[in-house]
Amino acid sequence: MILTINDITPEQFLKDYWQKKPLVIRQGFKNFKDLLSPEEMAGLATEEQIESRRVFKENGEWQAEFGPFESYDHLGEKDWTFIVQALNNWVPEADELIKCFDFIPRWRLDDVMVSYGTPGGGVGPHIDLYDVFICQGSGSRRWRVGDIGDHKEFAAHPALLHVEEFEPIIDIELKTGDILYIPPGFPHDGVSLTNSMSFSVGYRTASARDMHSVLADYLIDNELGSQQIADPDRSVSTTSGQINNQDLALIKQQLLDTLDDQLISDLAGRYLTNSKCDLDLPSENLGFQAEDVVAMLKEQPLIKLGGLRCMYLEKTVSQGIFYINGEQEVLSTDLADVIPVLCDQQSLTAQQLESWLQQPQFVQQLTTWVNAGYWYFEQD
Numbered sequence: 001m002i003l004t005i006n007d008i009t010p011e012q013f014l015k016d017y018w019q020k021k022p023l024v025i026r027q028g029f030k031n032f033k034d035l036l037s038p039e040e041m042a043g044l045a046t047e048e049q050i051e052s053r054r055v056f057k058e059n060g061e062w063q064a065e066f067g068p069f070e071s072y073d074h075l076g077e078k079d080w081t082f083i084v085q086a087l088n089n090w091v092p093e094a095d096e097l098i099k100c101f102d103f104i105p106r107w108r109l110d111d112v113m114v115s116y117g118t119p120g121g122g123v124g125p126h127i128d129l130y131d132v133f134i135c136q137g138s139g140s141r142r143w144r145v146g147d148i149g150d151h152k153e154f155a156a157h158p159a160l161l162h163v164e165e166f167e168p169i170i171d172i173e174l175k176t177g178d179i180l181y182i183p184p185g186f187p188h189d190g191v192s193l194t195n196s197m198s199f200s201v202g203y204r205t206a207s208a209r210d211m212h213s214v215l216a217d218y219l220i221d222n223e224l225g226s227q228q229i230a231d232p233d234r235s236v237s238t239t240s241g242q243i244n245n246q247d248l249a250l251i252k253q254q255l256l257d258t259l260d261d262q263l264i265s266d267l268a269g270r271y272l273t274n275s276k277c278d279l280d281l282p283s284e285n286l287g288f289q290a291e292d293v294v295a296m297l298k299e300q301p302l303i304k305l306g307g308l309r310c311m312y313l314e315k316t317v318s319q320g321i322f323y324i325n326g327e328q329e330v331l332s333t334d335l336a337d338v339i340p341v342l343c344d345q346q347s348l349t350a351q352q353l354e355s356w357l358q359q360p361q362f363v364q365q366l367t368t369w370v371n372a373g374y375w376y377f378e379q380d
């Protein structure tokens with residue numbers, strides 16, 4: 001799959017549109033093929049651990065239902081939409097789509113969501129917190145996007161936060177292969193014109209509140225930050241009810257002291273590699289021996305499990321540190337160069353790993369990951 005952003009480069013896109021304004025990308029994908037069929041979607045939605053929902057109107061009232069779903073009979077042939085979240089965790093083809101957007105790093109990625117709409121179907125006008133590239137598959141949808149501004153939101157249903165009517169700055173029909181990029185805060189509303197499929201590559205970030213809450217857990221789990229405020233240089237107080245500026249500075253400093261670079265990078269690595277949705281992991285160790293892994297790797301690539309978040313920090317990678325699925329992994333420093341190969345690539349070949357496959361410590365580690373299901377062979 002090759003992405004073409006009208007006649008601009010990814011650099012220009014980031015400079016002029018990313019997080020700034022919406023963009024209609026006509027024929028961003030030539031010959032775009034749906035990543036799965038509606039029947040396959042329905043199959044996924046029968047599974048308990050796969051997040052799915054349906055949105056429709058009943059007697060003029062918005063309704064939302066959450067999976068797993070067995071039957072679609074009561075929905076009829078129009079005015080409903082069916083969504084499966086984290087498609088990339090279950091359908092390897094979804095990763096081919098994500099790769100097209102890898103000029104944005106994976107830590108910013110949330111997931112690929114697929115939406116199947118019947119004519120008239122949509123989830124209603126709303127605002128998202130995050131950036132999204134809505135890639136139109138089969139069929140067509142009308143999208144209206146309003147300007148960023150002071151839009152009033154309301155619950156059209158306990159599970160549907162909608163936004164009041166807005167003046168569109170974009171009002172278009174998206175056809176197969178077209179893409180609509182929407183940054184956070186822009187109200188939008190998509191309505192299927194025919195039976196249609198769309199694939200949304202969604203991004204996420206973190207709020208300071210999220211990070212502070214993770215920090216609090218981190219300090220508790222690692223028994224850090226237990227030093228008490230110390231004030232051996234105290235001077236006489238004449239205002240015993242006051243917390244003076246000097247004391248406030250001490251309190252602030254105590255909080256700031258917990259935030260050293262090493263802690264922030266470890267916290268970020270763990271937090272940003274945490275998967276929000278279930279992964280397709282085996283329930284037990286797969287039992288591969290190191291020799292099997294090396295032999296099979298000569299025949300076929302190892303594929304990174306869809307949705308597995310595997311990242312390193314520029315700051316700590318030379319120490320052999322990286323993160324998989326919310327956990328820190330530490331390799332010996334002479335293996336540090338393999339980390340970008342593991343994290344930047346979505347599959348591993350014997351050729352890419354050649355110089356490290358000679359090293360028993362690496363092969364052992366790789367085998368552990370294969371046995372945990374983090375990388376897999378398509379045929380075993």
Ligand code: SIN
Nearest residue numbers: 081115122123190198
């Ligand atoms: C949809 O694809 O049906 C809704 C996507 C969105 O607007 O966020």
Ligand code: CO
Nearest residue numbers: 126127128188
């Ligand atoms: Co949206």
